[in-house]
Amino acid sequence: MSTTLEPTDRTRIRRGRNRAVADRTELHALLADALVAHLGVTVGDHPVVLPTAFAVDADGPDEGGTLYVHGSVGARWLQEAGDATVCVTVTELDGLVAGRSAFHHSMNYRSAVVIGRARVVTDPAERQHALDLIVDHMIPGRSATLRPSTRKELAATAVLAVPLHEASMKARAGGPVDEPEDVAAGIWGGHLPLTRVVGAPVVDHQTPAEVAVPDDVRARALHRA
Template identity: 70%
Template sequence: MFALLDDALVAHVGVNVGDHPVVLPVAFAVDPDGPDDEGTLYIHGSVAARWLTGAESTTICVTVTELDGLVAARSGFHHSMNYRSVVAIGPARIVRDPDEKAHALALTVDHMVPGRSATLRASTRKELAATSVLAVALREASMKKRAEGPVDDPEDVEAGVWGGVIPLRRVSSGPVSGADSHADVPADVVARAASFA
């Protein structure tokens, strides 16, 4: 489970905003040794985001999925996907401790580009005040995966239609410097892009 959470880049958080639920994509980070039971999953957003600030003490659902392949079977019924998925359910806790909040935000940056947070200036008080961080314990987390070829009925296999898997993976086309960038592409960014080759 932690290997998938380390590999994946996008989580989806499901929260109830009163009259309806919403599911939103978010950046995330995980601290296996975090302060919550079985580790902590962090997500963040604007303090103006009603869904985030209203989630405190409510049960939320966070899912992370990586698609690894399309499974083409001999019948529509048996088509599938190869994937790895984690679902974490639990009460959301707004992180108020300044040290934990700074740690969670640094973990989020480093989840995207390992080692990046150490190369950046510290967050300003204004930036920290504008950002909320939610924490969810990984106590109620489970992983599910599929990693196999098509599972067809024998008569469909005998019909001679092709069946198999189309493997999928993330690929980077390389870093692109911003128009106002004064520096060469740093080693941490080069290494991260290379990890998707």
């Protein structure tokens, strides 16, 4: 697999090309950090963009790796997405940029756009692998502690795979890019870093008092993001 993001006509960055990221490993690092993706698909006669949990298998069966999302088999968006071209976007907000003018206010971010033909995962082993990856993307190691999925649960769940071959990434970091005269005027400029914080586990009221917080949940809570 190439370590470089090769642009296509659909993913070539035309605005803000100085913020383009060409290293595929940085794309995978972003996808490892982020928790929510937005999937765009045409449903009937109109576009729909929906937030969804996801996971990535860098060594998946599709060229460039595989991004997996899941949903109810009854969801119309998922039915329409099977064998259709979809657009998946992922964004992590890293800071608020306070410029010396309204025009130069901005945000620090890492964002990715993935375009590809989605396929419905029908192989039972791949589907179970994808569902385990999605759970472990939320809480690493969690899937190994759970009971096996029932036939009813699997029958109600569909998994889509999107190849990561056709993707682009942009990133911004640091302070504002201001006009020299605004800087010379002595106006304050800078940025406010943003981070995601995981709080302490909140025990469900149906959990027996003697049941301790499992190690995988405790480890996730100790991780800042």
